[in-house]
Amino acid sequence: MTATYGLFAIGEACVALPLSAVREVTPCPEPLAALPVSARGLLGAVNLRGQVIAVLDLLPEIDHGSAGHRVVVVMHHRDRLLGLLVDSVHGVTSPPALQQVGTHEHRLPVSHAFPAPTQEDEGRGIVSVLDVEALFALPGIPALREDEAGDGVFGADGTAADATDLAGSMLLVRCADHRLTLNIDAVHTIVPRVTVRSSPLRHGSCRGVTDYGGAEVPVFDPLALAGLGELSAGDTEGVAVKFRDGVVVMLLSEVLELIPASAGQRFTLPGVQVPGRRYLDGVVRVPGRGDFLSLSVEAILAHEDLNALSRLNTPPRHEGVPAPRAADDEESAGQSRAGGTYLTFSVGRDFAVPLEQVVEILPFPEQYSVLRAGDEDVLGLFTHRDTVVPLYRLSGLLRAGDPSLPAAYVLVVSAGPDGRVVGLAVHALRAIERSIWEDPAAPGEAPSGEPSLEQALARRRTIRLAAIGTSDEPRMLTRVDLSAVGAALVPDSPTRLTTTSSGTGILAPHAN
Structure with missing residues (x-):
């Protein structure tokens, strides 16, 4: 059975403790109570519901910042308790494999290591598994015996909890x-x-x-x-x-x-x-x-x-932009129902797009590579999270508003289940709104295969939206299918470099 570990930050390091050795985590009081002993890393003691627990700092030379943001991990080992000062809790994980760490001469307080499990922790590179027995054996550190009358780690019936609990x-x-x-x-x-x-x-x-x-x-x-x-x-x-x-x-x-x-x-x-x-x-x-x-x-x-909000402005998974869910495919096929959640935006006129079709919302890039000089629709390419994103002016594609208006945001939408994305420049974001009525999908609105750009842009319907959390009157807007537009703009086919009369290049699909 794979062991489960709690993840904690100590300075710039990410460390792990077996959850079976973690009694609880509690905010670090200020100040800690003094103890009549001295040892490297010993900060003092905390009084936790009548239990006196010594608190250890593995990196005493590190400035941990405000005490109000520190926490004490209370460890237990063979009926003894010891507190460890950490800066934050980073959840739990069950690593598939551990790499042993140690020397022949001395026993280290770290027994194993494994790669950081999440993108948030990758800056730390590795997670060091603390050796609980070695921590309790550090010289001069008073590991105090757990009071038998105290709470301890017990189940609801008063019996001791085992490691699986x-x-x-x-x-x-x-x-x-x-x-x-x-x-x-x-x-x-x-x-x-x-x-x-x-x-x-x-x-x-x-x-x-x-x-x-x-x-x-x-x-x-x-x-x-x-x-x-x-x-x-x-x-x-x-x-x-x-x-x-x-x-x-x-x-x-x-x-x-x-x-x-x-x-x-x-x-x-x-x-x-x-x-x-x-x-x-x-x-x-x-x-x-x-x-x-x-x-x-x-x-x-x-x-x-x-769930829809969790995909906005969050780093994509390592395999790329997540594929749309089955419900998303229904939305793309024009089979949405009243009660859907929409992002409303302006391209000179206001439109609405199902919120789940938007992967990220980015500020308009300060720099991008121009592909076709003077083209109102094709702006160029920019890089984001190690991905090259083609950038288009949505006002030009929709033939709405004034294309000369400055773009302020880019809606990054999925262009297919294989991680393709496209950026669509818009002038302003309006709100998150919920539909209270939607015009039924027109017959034949969901053709098989990827639609042409003309077909994708024609996937529009009238919806009635109510702004959530406000007393504003409901309004009628046009719903657009940006996932279909993205799939048409970045088709799943080989690309080649062509040359325009102005001498600038554009990536275009092979001609049939």
């Missing part, structure tokens, strides 16, 4: 006056400071965007999602939640602790009438801490809008 962990958080818990498996990392900026993506529970992992990612309010109220502007902590194709940051007031799932007792939630009832799956009673509402990770990860 510990593989499931819960993150305890506070959102305004509500205390919530969620399964740590869905957490990509804890984000200690979230600065939310307004964005056209703001709608429903989405509060805007924040900088994360070198990109702008959406931020959602779990209270708004579950119908429990709203977080305030002063709430600035969060966790990055892993969806199928990217991450979305869940805004919080405070991260409290990480505990084994077996340390709490779960109760069924009664049939309370709140709008987001399906996003709550019970109440967890944690001894010594009280009751927590349990967020349904399964329901959150299945949320249609959050």
